[in-house]
Amino acid sequence: MGTHRRPKPPSRARIATLGIAAGAVSLLPTQSQAAPEPSMDEVRKQVAKLYEEAEAPTEEYNGIREQQQELQDEVDSAQDRLARKQQEVNELREKAGPLAAEQYRTGGIDPTVQLFLSSDPDDYLEKAEVLGRTGDRQAAALRALQGKQRELTQDRADAAKRLEALKEARAKAQEKKDEVQAKLTKARKLLNSLTAEQRAKVAAAQEHEDAAAGTSDATASYNGPAGGRAKTAIEFAYAQLGKPYEWGSTGPNSFDCSGLVGAAWRSAGVSLPRTVKQMYDAGRKVSKADLQPGDIIYWYNDSQHNGLYIGDGKVIHAPRTGKNIEIAQLDSMPFYAASRP
Structure with missing residues (x-):
């Protein structure tokens, strides 16, 4: 019969190492110690x-x-x-x-x-x-x-x-x-990651913020001073109020920002390039003081976001994912430039 060797007892150094490791593990953040969830x-x-x-x-x-x-x-x-x-x-x-x-x-x-x-x-x-x-x-x-x-x-x-x-x-x-x-x-x-109640509160806070900024996606009809092709383009944009923003879309059921502007002017017989940057480069620049209904407004820079000026300091635009085409105050975002098709 072969002899069975007893396992070698751990050395003091080994015991000390294990003790340090155990202490280190105990110091790791537990679930209760995780970073707090964002508000x-x-x-x-x-x-x-x-x-x-x-x-x-x-x-x-x-x-x-x-x-x-x-x-x-x-x-x-x-x-x-x-x-x-x-x-x-x-x-x-x-x-x-x-x-x-x-x-x-x-x-x-x-x-x-x-x-x-x-x-x-x-x-x-x-x-x-x-x-x-x-x-x-x-x-x-x-x-x-x-x-x-x-x-x-x-x-x-x-x-x-x-x-x-x-x-x-x-x-x-x-x-x-x-x-x-x-x-x-x-x-x-x-x-x-939010509860249904929290999401409802977020939506309510967004609505309150929109109201303070003077935005609305309620269906309305245009009765401003624009005439000719500009009026046709604005009336088209009004008919899209309340439709959802969808990235990459040019209608008819949803639009992104440049998709809405292009479709509005196309309804008036004016063909515009596809993107915000292309519209900016192709358009005749006008100053903020000389804005007329139908002019294209650019916010932030020359390639990110645009909308259609309707007069009285207001615009129609397709804002972003999760929101609908709306009327907003011109200065609800940082004004960059304007152009006239």
């Missing part, structure tokens, strides 16, 4: 900040999506051209085929030998003349084929570049989409 007001402010931060990448996403559509159109056109060129090359090959075959059958024998072997020299000379013309036609057909083949090769290279650019645009759009979604998801998690 309802802090949650509301964090959520508002996240929604605000989501606007810039939303506008970048809109611009990339517009570029992506242009690239897709270019790719479709390039593929159509390729198909036509390929058909032309195929037809030229078919034409050149019989000519090449004829030249092969007769071109392998020296002309002097052909004349010597011919029983009828006149007949040979007549055939030689025909073959000479055939050779000329073959050479012209081959030149045409080579030219079309070069064009086809170049078009294929161009189409490949456009396809690569389209892939890059798709990847960038997805990156911006993920960035927006991450901020919105974080905001939702913050809200979901």
